[in-house]
Amino acid sequence: MLTIATWNINSVRMRLPAVLVWLKENAPDVVLLQETKAINDQFPREEIEDLHYNIALHGQKSYNGVAILSKFPLEDIQCGLPNFKDASARYIEAVVRGTRIASIYVPNGMAVGSEKYAYKLDFLQHLYQHTQQLLTYDERLILGGDFNVTPTDQDVYDPAAWHEKILCSTPERAAFRTLQHLGLTDALRALHTDARELYTWWDYRGGAWQNNFGMRLDHFLLSPQAADHLPEAFVDKKARDGEKASDHAPVICRFEV
DNA sequence: ATGGTTGCAGCGCAA
Numbered sequence: 001m002l003t004i005a006t007w008n009i010n011s012v013r014m015r016l017p018a019v020l021v022w023l024k025e026n027a028p029d030v031v032l033l034q035e036t037k038a039i040n041d042q043f044p045r046e047e048i049e050d051l052h053y054n055i056a057l058h059g060q061k062s063y064n065g066v067a068i069l070s071k072f073p074l075e076d077i078q079c080g081l082p083n084f085k086d087a088s089a090r091y092i093e094a095v096v097r098g099t100r101i102a103s104i105y106v107p108n109g110m111a112v113g114s115e116k117y118a119y120k121l122d123f124l125q126h127l128y129q130h131t132q133q134l135l136t137y138d139e140r141l142i143l144g145g146d147f148n149v150t151p152t153d154q155d156v157y158d159p160a161a162w163h164e165k166i167l168c169s170t171p172e173r174a175a176f177r178t179l180q181h182l183g184l185t186d187a188l189r190a191l192h193t194d195a196r197e198l199y200t201w202w203d204y205r206g207g208a209w210q211n212n213f214g215m216r217l218d219h220f221l222l223s224p225q226a227a228d229h230l231p232e233a234f235v236d237k238k239a240r241d242g243e244k245a246s247d248h249a250p251v252i253c254r255f256e257v
Numbered sequence: 258a259t260g261g262t263t264g265c266a267g268c269g270c271a272a
Contacts, residue, residue, distance in 0.1 A: 010272085011264055035272085037265070062265050063272095108272055116271090148272095203272090205261035247263075247272085 002255045006032040006103065006144035006218055007239070008201075008248035012065070013037070015246055016044050022239055023051050028252065029071045030096055032103035032144045036065030043067070058092040066092045066103045066145070076100075082133075084126040091127075097257065099226065100134060104145030112169045120148070124175035131182055140257075141223035143184065146201075146248065148217050149176045151186060154196065155216035167215060185227035187220035187253050188235070200235055201248045209240060218251050229256040 005028045009015040012033065023031070031053075036043065040059045048055060053069040058079040066089055068074060074094040081091040093102035104127065109120035134141055149172045153159035162168040180186060192198055199214025208214065222230065232254040240249040 014264065035264095063270090110271080203261085204263050207261090 002030070002097070002099075002257050003028040003252060004030040004032070004101070004142060004144065004220070004255065005236075005250045005252045006034070006146075006220060007250035008034040008105070008146040008218060008246060010035045010246045010248065011037040012043060012067075014244065016047065018239070018242075018244060018246075020047060020051070022236075022250070023048070023053070023069075026236070026252070030101060031069040031250075032101070033067040033069065034065075034090075034103060034105035034146045036067055037062060038065055056092055056094050058089045060087070060089040064089045064105055066090060066105050068092055068094050068096075068101065068103050070094070070096050072096050081123070081126050082130055084123065086123070090123070099140040099142060099255075099257070100137070101142045102144065104143060104147065106146060106148045108148050109166050109172070111166055112164065117166070121171055121175060124149075124172070124179070128175070128179055128182070131179060131184070135182055135223060138225075139223070140225040141184075142226050142253075143179075143221040144219070144251070146217055147176060147219050149173060150215050150217065151176055151180075151189065151219075155198065157197070157199070157213045157215065162215075167217065179221060183224060184221035185224070185230075187222050187227070187230055187233040188216070188251055190227070191230070191233045198235065199249075200251055202240060204247050209245075218248055220251060220253050226255060230254070231256060 107120040200218035
C-alpha cells in the first residue's frame with residue numbers, strides 16, 4: 001500500500017509544527033506540498049528528513065513554492081512546467097517507485113477577466129500540454145495539488161453566489177475537464193460520487209470553517225494505471241481545525257502497488 | 258457591508 005497526500009500548507013515555516021505532528025500521525029509515504037512560501041534555503045529540511053523523508057524542492061521568495069516529500073527515493077526530479085516561461089514556483093515532478101508524481105499549485109486567478117485570470121488559463125493550458133506528453137510514457141501518473149478550480153457546482157457551498165466567479169467560472173472548469181478527458185480520474189470524486197460538502201478549502205474570513213462554507217480545490221488526477229488500484233481517497237478535515245491551521249485540508253489517497 | 262483573515266515583509270500584495 002502506498003499512501004499519498006497533497007496539502008496546500010500556506011507557508012512551511014508558519015505551519016512546521018502542525019506539519020511535523022501530522023506527518024508523525026499519518027505517516028504518508030509521499031506528500032505533495034504547495035504554497036511553501038520559502039526559498040530552498042529557508043525550507044526546514046532537517047526536521048522533515050529526521051522523519052525519514054527525502055525532499056524535492058522548488059521554492060521562491062515569499063510566494064508559491066512546491067515540494068515533494070517521500071519515504072522512497074525521488075528520481076528524475078523536474079522543476080517548473082516545461083515550455084512555460086514563468087519564474088513562479090508552481091510545479092515539481094519526480095518518480096517514486098516507478099510512479100511519476102507532480103505537485104502543482106495552479107494560479108488563483110484573482111477575478112474573472114483579470115490579467116491574473118488569463119495567466120491562470122495559460123498555466124492550465126501548458127499543464128494540459130505537458131500532461132499529454134507525460135501520458136505517452138504509459139506509466140502510473142499522479143497529478144496532485146491545489147488546482148484552484150471547483151470541477152462542478154457540487155464542489156461549492158453556495159453555487160448561486162459563486163456563479164461564474166473565480167474558482168467556478170466556465171473557462172476554468174473547461175480547462176480542468178479537458179485535463180480529465182486525457183483519461184485522468186478525479187480520485188476523490190470517483191470514490192464519493194454523490195457526496196456534498198466534499199471540500200478541501202475554507203476561507204480564513206467570515207467564519208467559513210465554522211459554517212462549513214467550503215470548496216473543493218485540491219485534487220488528485222490519476223492515469224488509468226494508478227486509478228485501477230485506488231481503494232481509498234478522503235479529505236483529512238481534522239488538519240483544518242485548531243490554531244494556526246492552513247486554510248486547506250490535505251487530501252489523502254491510498255494505492256495498492 | 259467592495260467587508261472579512263492570514264502570511265510575507267516591512268506596507269501593500271496575494272490569496
